[in-house]
Amino acid sequence: EAGVAQSPRYKIIEKRQSVAFWCNPISGHATLYWYQQILGQGPKLLIQFQNNGVVDDSQLPKDRFSAERLKGVDSTLKIQPAKLEDSAVYLCASSLSGRSNQPQHFGDGTRLSIL
Amino acid sequence: GIQVEQSPPDLILQEGANSTLRCNFSDSVNNLQWFHQNPWGQLINLFYIPSGTKQNGRLSATTVATERYSLLYISSSQTTDSGVYFCAVATFYNQGGKLIFGQGTELSVKP
Numbered sequence: 001e002a003g004v005a006q007s008p009r010y011k012i013i014e015k016r017q018s019v020a021f022w023c024n025p026i027s028g029h030a031t032l033y034w035y036q037q038i039l040g041q042g043p044k045l046l047i048q049f050q051n052n053g054v055v056d057d058s059q060l061p062k063d064r065f066s067a068e069r070l071k072g073v074d075s076t077l078k079i080q081p082a083k084l085e086d087s088a089v090y091l092c093a094s095s096l097s098g099r100s101n102q103p104q105h106f107g108d109g110t111r112l113s114i115l
Numbered sequence: 116g117i118q119v120e121q122s123p124p125d126l127i128l129q130e131g132a133n134s135t136l137r138c139n140f141s142d143s144v145n146n147l148q149w150f151h152q153n154p155w156g157q158l159i160n161l162f163y164i165p166s167g168t169k170q171n172g173r174l175s176a177t178t179v180a181t182e183r184y185s186l187l188y189i190s191s192s193q194t195t196d197s198g199v200y201f202c203a204v205a206t207f208y209n210q211g212g213k214l215i216f217g218q219g220t221e222l223s224v225k226p
Contacts, residue, residue, distance in 0.1 A: 031212065033213070033214075035214075041218065042119075042201055042203070042216025042217055042218055042219055043158070043201075043203075043214075043216050044216070045213045045214070048212075048213060056213060089156050091158060093214075095212055098212050099212055100145050100146050100205040100206060100207065100212040100213075101145040101146055101165065101205075101212075102146065102212060103146070103148060103160065103163035104148065104160075104212065104214055105160060106150070106158040106160065108155075108156070108157045109156050109157065109158065111156055
Protein backbone atom coordinates (compact mmCIF):
# COMPACT_ATOMS: atom_id res chain seq x y z
CA GLU A 1 0.00 0.00 0.00
CA ALA A 2 1.12 3.57 -0.60
CA GLY A 3 2.53 5.36 2.43
CA VAL A 4 1.88 8.85 3.75
CA ALA A 5 2.73 11.44 1.10
CA GLN A 6 4.01 14.91 1.92
CA SER A 7 5.11 17.87 -0.14
CA PRO A 8 7.25 19.80 -0.58
CA ARG A 9 10.31 18.00 0.80
CA TYR A 10 12.19 21.23 1.40
CA LYS A 11 11.18 24.88 1.70
CA ILE A 12 13.24 28.00 2.34
CA ILE A 13 11.48 31.29 3.07
CA GLU A 14 12.23 34.58 4.78
CA LYS A 15 10.72 35.48 8.15
CA ARG A 16 7.27 37.03 7.99
CA GLN A 17 6.47 35.18 4.76
CA SER A 18 3.81 32.49 4.60
CA VAL A 19 4.19 28.80 3.74
CA ALA A 20 1.92 25.78 3.33
CA PHE A 21 2.54 22.04 3.57
CA TRP A 22 0.41 19.26 2.16
CA CYS A 23 -0.21 15.72 3.40
CA ASN A 24 -2.08 12.75 1.95
CA PRO A 25 -2.53 9.93 4.49
CA ILE A 26 -2.66 6.20 3.87
CA SER A 27 -5.91 5.29 2.15
CA GLY A 28 -8.63 4.48 4.67
CA HIS A 29 -6.87 6.05 7.64
CA ALA A 30 -9.31 8.21 9.57
CA THR A 31 -6.78 9.91 11.83
CA LEU A 32 -4.15 12.39 10.68
CA TYR A 33 -1.45 14.02 12.80
CA TRP A 34 0.94 16.92 12.21
CA TYR A 35 4.15 16.89 14.27
CA GLN A 36 6.90 19.52 14.51
CA GLN A 37 10.49 18.35 14.98
CA ILE A 38 13.05 20.98 15.97
CA LEU A 39 16.69 20.08 15.38
CA GLY A 40 18.04 17.84 18.14
CA GLN A 41 14.63 17.00 19.59
CA GLY A 42 11.95 14.38 19.14
CA PRO A 43 8.79 15.25 17.21
CA LYS A 44 5.94 16.98 19.10
CA LEU A 45 2.28 16.95 18.16
CA LEU A 46 0.84 20.15 16.69
CA ILE A 47 -2.65 19.00 15.70
CA GLN A 48 -4.68 15.82 15.31
CA PHE A 49 -7.69 15.28 13.05
CA GLN A 50 -10.28 12.52 13.25
CA ASN A 51 -11.84 12.49 9.77
CA ASN A 52 -12.37 16.23 9.20
CA GLY A 53 -12.72 17.24 12.85
CA VAL A 54 -10.01 18.48 15.20
CA VAL A 55 -9.30 16.18 18.17
CA ASP A 56 -6.31 17.97 19.73
CA ASP A 57 -4.79 21.32 18.78
CA SER A 58 -3.61 22.33 22.24
CA GLN A 59 0.03 22.73 21.11
CA LEU A 60 -0.71 24.58 17.88
CA PRO A 61 0.37 28.29 17.96
CA LYS A 62 -2.95 29.49 16.67
CA ASP A 63 -1.85 33.09 16.15
CA ARG A 64 0.30 31.96 13.22
CA PHE A 65 -0.44 28.29 12.46
CA SER A 66 -3.59 26.92 10.88
CA ALA A 67 -4.54 23.52 9.54
CA GLU A 68 -7.49 21.98 7.77
CA ARG A 69 -8.57 18.59 6.57
CA LEU A 70 -11.43 19.19 4.19
CA LYS A 71 -13.36 16.07 3.18
CA GLY A 72 -11.46 14.04 5.77
CA VAL A 73 -8.59 12.99 3.49
CA ASP A 74 -5.82 15.43 2.51
CA SER A 75 -4.59 18.03 4.96
CA THR A 76 -2.83 21.38 4.70
CA LEU A 77 -0.76 23.05 7.42
CA LYS A 78 -0.07 26.77 7.03
CA ILE A 79 2.24 29.20 8.79
CA GLN A 80 1.60 32.93 8.45
CA PRO A 81 3.70 34.90 9.26
CA ALA A 82 6.74 32.65 9.78
CA LYS A 83 9.23 33.27 12.57
CA LEU A 84 12.84 32.12 12.85
CA GLU A 85 11.88 29.59 15.54
CA ASP A 86 9.57 27.82 13.08
CA SER A 87 12.61 26.31 11.35
CA ALA A 88 11.97 22.58 11.77
CA VAL A 89 10.89 19.40 10.06
CA TYR A 90 7.10 19.06 9.78
CA LEU A 91 5.96 15.45 9.82
CA CYS A 92 2.57 14.12 8.91
CA ALA A 93 1.37 10.77 10.23
CA SER A 94 -1.79 8.70 9.96
CA SER A 95 -3.40 5.81 11.78
CA LEU A 96 -6.41 3.66 11.08
CA SER A 97 -8.81 5.02 13.69
CA GLY A 98 -6.82 7.14 16.18
CA ARG A 99 -7.10 4.77 19.11
CA SER A 100 -3.99 4.91 21.24
CA ASN A 101 -3.24 1.20 20.68
CA GLN A 102 -2.71 1.58 16.94
CA PRO A 103 0.57 2.28 15.14
CA GLN A 104 1.17 5.57 13.39
CA HIS A 105 2.78 5.74 9.98
CA PHE A 106 4.89 8.77 9.06
CA GLY A 107 5.60 10.60 5.84
CA ASP A 108 9.07 11.77 4.79
CA GLY A 109 8.50 15.24 6.24
CA THR A 110 9.01 18.80 5.02
CA ARG A 111 12.20 20.53 6.11
CA LEU A 112 11.49 24.25 6.59
CA SER A 113 14.29 26.82 6.86
CA ILE A 114 13.50 30.41 7.81
CA LEU A 115 16.07 33.06 6.81
CA GLY B 116 2.28 13.86 31.49
CA ILE B 117 4.22 10.72 30.66
CA GLN B 118 8.02 10.97 30.52
CA VAL B 119 10.12 9.05 27.99
CA GLU B 120 13.86 8.69 28.54
CA GLN B 121 16.28 7.09 26.11
CA SER B 122 19.81 5.94 26.73
CA PRO B 123 22.53 6.31 25.77
CA PRO B 124 22.15 9.71 24.07
CA ASP B 125 25.06 8.94 21.71
CA LEU B 126 26.72 5.74 20.58
CA ILE B 127 29.68 5.11 18.28
CA LEU B 128 30.27 1.59 16.97
CA GLN B 129 32.61 -0.20 14.62
CA GLU B 130 30.88 -1.98 11.78
CA GLY B 131 29.91 -5.50 12.84
CA ALA B 132 29.43 -4.68 16.52
CA ASN B 133 26.21 -5.24 18.46
CA SER B 134 24.33 -2.65 20.52
CA THR B 135 21.39 -2.24 22.87
CA LEU B 136 19.31 0.93 23.11
CA ARG B 137 17.00 1.51 26.04
CA CYS B 138 13.71 3.39 26.48
CA ASN B 139 12.19 4.00 29.92
CA PHE B 140 8.69 5.41 30.35
CA SER B 141 6.92 6.70 33.44
CA ASP B 142 3.35 5.41 32.99
CA SER B 143 1.37 2.55 31.51
CA VAL B 144 1.27 2.58 27.72
CA ASN B 145 -0.71 0.78 25.07
CA ASN B 146 1.41 1.89 22.13
CA LEU B 147 5.17 1.85 21.85
CA GLN B 148 6.97 2.36 18.56
CA TRP B 149 10.66 2.41 17.63
CA PHE B 150 11.74 4.61 14.75
CA HIS B 151 14.97 5.17 12.85
CA GLN B 152 15.52 8.66 11.50
CA ASN B 153 18.06 8.54 8.71
CA PRO B 154 20.43 11.37 7.80
CA TRP B 155 17.88 12.66 5.26
CA GLY B 156 15.31 13.15 8.01
CA GLN B 157 13.00 10.29 7.07
CA LEU B 158 11.35 8.62 10.08
CA ILE B 159 11.26 4.89 9.44
CA ASN B 160 8.92 2.73 11.50
CA LEU B 161 10.94 -0.18 12.93
CA PHE B 162 8.60 -1.83 15.42
CA TYR B 163 5.15 -1.45 16.90
CA ILE B 164 5.72 -3.22 20.21
CA PRO B 165 3.58 -2.27 23.24
CA SER B 166 4.59 -5.59 24.82
CA GLY B 167 6.53 -8.74 24.04
CA THR B 168 9.38 -9.40 21.63
CA LYS B 169 9.68 -8.97 17.86
CA GLN B 170 12.48 -9.54 15.38
CA ASN B 171 13.10 -8.17 11.92
CA GLY B 172 16.39 -9.27 10.39
CA ARG B 173 19.30 -7.88 12.40
CA LEU B 174 16.97 -5.83 14.60
CA SER B 175 14.88 -7.03 17.49
CA ALA B 176 12.93 -5.31 20.25
CA THR B 177 11.54 -6.27 23.62
CA THR B 178 9.05 -4.34 25.74
CA VAL B 179 8.43 -5.24 29.39
CA ALA B 180 5.30 -3.19 29.99
CA THR B 181 5.00 -4.08 33.69
CA GLU B 182 8.49 -2.67 34.32
CA ARG B 183 8.03 0.25 31.92
CA TYR B 184 10.96 -0.19 29.58
CA SER B 185 11.77 -1.30 26.07
CA LEU B 186 15.02 -2.41 24.46
CA LEU B 187 16.11 -2.25 20.84
CA TYR B 188 18.89 -4.64 19.78
CA ILE B 189 21.00 -4.07 16.70
CA SER B 190 23.28 -6.95 15.73
CA SER B 191 26.15 -6.92 13.22
CA SER B 192 25.75 -3.17 12.72
CA GLN B 193 26.27 -1.60 9.31
CA THR B 194 27.08 1.97 8.30
CA THR B 195 23.52 2.31 6.99
CA ASP B 196 22.28 1.83 10.58
CA SER B 197 23.64 5.30 11.42
CA GLY B 198 21.12 7.94 12.40
CA VAL B 199 18.87 8.72 15.35
CA TYR B 200 16.70 6.08 17.00
CA PHE B 201 13.50 7.27 18.67
CA CYS B 202 11.19 5.54 21.07
CA ALA B 203 7.63 6.92 21.22
CA VAL B 204 4.68 5.96 23.41
CA ALA B 205 0.96 6.62 23.74
CA THR B 206 -0.98 6.11 26.96
CA PHE B 207 -4.28 4.48 27.86
CA TYR B 208 -5.55 7.86 28.99
CA ASN B 209 -5.05 9.58 25.65
CA GLN B 210 -7.45 7.82 23.33
CA GLY B 211 -6.46 10.21 20.57
CA GLY B 212 -3.25 8.25 20.26
CA LYS B 213 -0.83 11.20 20.49
CA LEU B 214 2.73 9.86 20.51
CA ILE B 215 5.21 11.19 23.06
CA PHE B 216 8.77 10.88 21.81
CA GLY B 217 12.01 10.47 23.71
CA GLN B 218 15.03 12.59 22.92
CA GLY B 219 16.58 9.87 20.78
CA THR B 220 19.84 7.92 20.64
CA GLU B 221 22.25 9.09 17.94
CA LEU B 222 24.10 6.10 16.50
CA SER B 223 27.19 6.38 14.36
CA VAL B 224 28.58 3.22 12.77
CA LYS B 225 32.16 3.52 11.50
CA PRO B 226 33.49 1.35 8.66
